[in-house]
Amino acid sequence: MLHRNAVLPWFILVPETSAVDLLDLPAETRDRLVAQAAALSAFLKTSLDCPKVNFAAIGNLVPQLHLHVVGRRPGDACWPAPVWGHLEASSEYTDAELTALRTRLAEAVSLESPDR
Numbered sequence: 001m002l003h004r005n006a007v008l009p010w011f012i013l014v015p016e017t018s019a020v021d022l023l024d025l026p027a028e029t030r031d032r033l034v035a036q037a038a039a040l041s042a043f044l045k046t047s048l049d050c051p052k053v054n055f056a057a058i059g060n061l062v063p064q065l066h067l068h069v070v071g072r073r074p075g076d077a078c079w080p081a082p083v084w085g086h087l088e089a090s091s092e093y094t095d096a097e098l099t100a101l102r103t104r105l106a107e108a109v110s111l112e113s114p115d116r
Contacts, residue, residue, distance in 0.1 A: 009071035044071035
């Protein structure tokens with residue numbers, strides 16, 4: 001999933017699992033999920049020019065297991081603070097931006113369910 005706020009390139013991986021914490025996943029599933037997060041990180045760095053990537057599994061408000069992969073740049077809306085609780089700016093993706101991002105992401109990263 002793509003975070004709705006376009007101020008930062010922020011992706012959310014939501015695996016199909018009943019586990020609520022990353023460390024509760026079977027090792028093989030956890031390894032595949034972390035590999036997907038690493039692929040997203042590489043995409044953010046190489047395709048979206050983000051020199052830093054924040055990664056977290058802090059689902060306190062939503063109990064369903066999900067991982068945040070957020071591209072960061074010096075001078076972005078929250079820099080150097082964490083995005084959690086500091087992202088006050090807001091912007092929406094245009095349809096053209098979403099289409100272009102989907103195309104670039106599909107070309108660069110294969111994201112299949114880690115349970116398959």
